Amino acid sequence: EVLHVWSLKENATIGHLIEMLKSIERFDVLEEIQSSLAKDVSKYRERSSSPMPVQVPEVSPSNYPNLPTTSELHGITLQDDPEGVHKELFDAYVCYCKQDRDFVLKMVERLEREQSGPGGRRLKLCIDDRDLIPGTAYLTVTAELIENRCKRMVV
Structure with a gap:
């Protein structure tokens, strides 16, 4: 029941769970989950401290660097006008x-x-x-x- 009530909170954080367990005086549960929480926090910190992958701001076709970028149905063939005025037939x-x-x-x-x-x-x-x-x-x-x-x- 406690976990269900906690999960319905808008900010259901581990800190809020600990506070809720303290407020209902469930220190036995706090003792039991303390080592698991410490491991989870450690894993979280490791993941969040690792650098994010580097991404380029724009992806372009490297094999065809001179191709124009166009909307989906303009410039669909190699001889098309990129503006879509003259379509290759x-x-x-x-x-x-x-x-x-x-x-x-x-x-x-x-x-x-x-x-x-x-x-x-x-x-x-x-x-x-x-x-x-x-x-x-x-x-x-x-x-x-x-x-x-x-x-x-x-x-």
């Missing part, structure tokens, strides 16, 4: 599993090299490994590409 989004990557890269290279698009122009295909800015919200960006920036989807 594609003939198709190529969806594939990682096991088929080599085949897909060969296919994309061939389709983009040959003039097989409408009117004899080269196709512009979107593949995530090559065209997306690293670190973007993958599912959100993929949905944006499929819905608004690619005319077709190739699976």
